[in-house]
Amino acid sequence: MLKVVKSGFYTTIQDSGRFGYRAYGVPVSGVMDSYSSHYANSILGNDADCAVLEITMIGPELHFDEPTQIAIAGADMGPMLNGNLISNNQVIDIKPNDVLSFEGLRKGLRCYLAIKGGLQSEVYLGSRSMYNTITESGTLKAGEKIYYEKSPSNSIKTYSNVKYDHDLLSTNILEVENGPEYNELPQELKNKLSTLQFKVSKFNNRMAYQLEPLIPNTLKTIITSPVLPGTVQLTPNGNLIILVRDCQTTGGYPRVLQLTERSLNILSQKRQEEQVSFRLTY
Amino acid sequence: MAFNLKYSKFNSSSILIEWPQSIDQNILSDILKFKKSINSHYIKLKVEVINTYASILIIYDFTIDNFNDEFLTLKQLYSSLNTTQNFDTKLWEIPVCYDDIFGPDLIQYSVTKEISKSKIIECHTSNLYTVYFLGFLPGFLYLGGLDPKLNLARKKSPSLNVKKGSVAIGGNQTGIYPQASPGGWHVIGNSPVELFNPKQSPPCKIMSGDKIRFYQISKTEHARIREEIDSNAFNLISTPHNA
Numbered sequence: 379m380l381k382v383v384k385s386g387f388y389t390t391i392q393d394s395g396r397f398g399y400r401a402y403g404v405p406v407s408g409v410m411d412s413y414s415s416h417y418a419n420s421i422l423g424n425d426a427d428c429a430v431l432e433i434t435m436i437g438p439e440l441h442f443d444e445p446t447q448i449a450i451a452g453a454d455m456g457p458m459l460n461g462n463l464i465s466n467n468q469v470i471d472i473k474p475n476d477v478l479s480f481e482g483l484r485k486g487l488r489c490y491l492a493i494k495g496g497l498q499s500e501v502y503l504g505s506r507s508m509y510n511t512i513t514e515s516g517t518l519k520a521g522e523k524i525y526y527e528k529s530p531s532n533s534i535k536t537y538s539n540v541k542y543d544h545d546l547l548s549t550n551i552l553e554v555e556n557g558p559e560y561n562e563l564p565q566e567l568k569n570k571l572s573t574l575q576f577k578v579s580k581f582n583n584r585m586a587y588q589l590e591p592l593i594p595n596t597l598k599t600i601i602t603s604p605v606l607p608g609t610v611q612l613t614p615n616g617n618l619i620i621l622v623r624d625c626q627t628t629g630g631y632p633r634v635l636q637l638t639e640r641s642l643n644i645l646s647q648k649r650q651e652e653q654v655s656f657r658l659t660y
Numbered sequence: 661m662a663f664n665l666k667y668s669k670f671n672s673s674s675i676l677i678e679w680p681q682s683i684d685q686n687i688l689s690d691i692l693k694f695k696k697s698i699n700s701h702y703i704k705l706k707v708e709v710i711n712t713y714a715s716i717l718i719i720y721d722f723t724i725d726n727f728n729d730e731f732l733t734l735k736q737l738y739s740s741l742n743t744t745q746n747f748d749t750k751l752w753e754i755p756v757c758y759d760d761i762f763g764p765d766l767i768q769y770s771v772t773k774e775i776s777k778s779k780i781i782e783c784h785t786s787n788l789y790t791v792y793f794l795g796f797l798p799g800f801l802y803l804g805g806l807d808p809k810l811n812l813a814r815k816k817s818p819s820l821n822v823k824k825g826s827v828a829i830g831g832n833q834t835g836i837y838p839q840a841s842p843g844g845w846h847v848i849g850n851s852p853v854e855l856f857n858p859k860q861s862p863p864c865k866i867m868s869g870d871k872i873r874f875y876q877i878s879k880t881e882h883a884r885i886r887e888e889i890d891s892n893a894f895n896l897i898s899t900p901h902n903a
Contacts, residue, residue: 397706511856555671558668601683602713603713606670606671608671627794
């Protein structure tokens, strides 16, 4: 069992999300940065959709009471085992009563803690991903306990020979494709979207990332239509809103761009004030 | 009737199909027929098919290699649709208490619209509403069919905490909040029924294409239904309804 001593800023259990329930208005959810999460799972030999902890900005303090192996990937938060710094992207043996904590955020925004066999929290609608009103709570709370399967240490140090792609944490270019309403943009706005440097606003969370500056426009709102994580909406008052994993299933703002999966992963490692720009691919 | 549809890539693993962009029962029934046929075509694949007023979105759990091939397959499916088939949908009777304690905006709404409370309730309970689709929140029904007399623009600034079960009007739409949420609609009543339960699969019994009718209940009946729901003794009444 894993006991949450301190919860951190925003720590959740996530897997690949809920597939098949959008028709009921249920967001797909799942890990924000699927690349880093899959990487952490793969070096343990886990399936890609094993449930992990998604750790945001300020790490939690966790106490383990059974032997297992863990791996951390994504943002560098200075992970420490019993007070000694350890590295991302490697298999770490855990003994009973080990304590994992984090010194502080150095690069990126979200890191993923995978555990051998995956976290065994309760499944709702086909997924363990935390989402308020679907799971019992929306984030981990201090004192909470999460089950995992005991796994004695072995000599294997990684199941993966692939190197972690650090470019994901440093690039600020988001590859995008046309959204359904892209062609309703006047040429001048199309140019703006592909040349401007944007800043991540303070309104950024698992539902959406808003960007600055505003893009004044005269686009009409649309009748409520499907949206996906990665859909970039442009509101009448000029807000560019990039929908991410916990977004609603439908929306009424023009959908001007669509991020690729990799761009969604890149974006989810960005903090307030960090810059991003769009690069259109066809 | 066959519409002129637009097929496009939405992302590397999903396809958007668009009808003429309007809110129309004929479009909805065409969408539902096509959706049924898409679902049976892809029965062996992991695919999610959702609809809104005038779109279908197909989400595959794999990357699509050749979009044009997939468009062609879908176009053939659409052209071979049996457009005369009847579509089995249900009519759901939803109890609503319009008492002031549940409808905090009802008095102001009545003053603004210059319609008496009893007339508002009569209008709201007499129409048959069509469930176009679910979205916004888990279990939130997008309903069509509000009496134009009841149309009132949304509040300028949304209420921060609209209670679970609130029945509200915003613009030409009416709906029920399946859980507490911020919201800009005028709350005129409350329904004790559970529209969404994440511990059940499916989590919501009411589906796109179904019909809804509201009926008025008293505060006492509201409390009684709440108790029945808590002890699993309440069943929402539905009858078959052919669209």
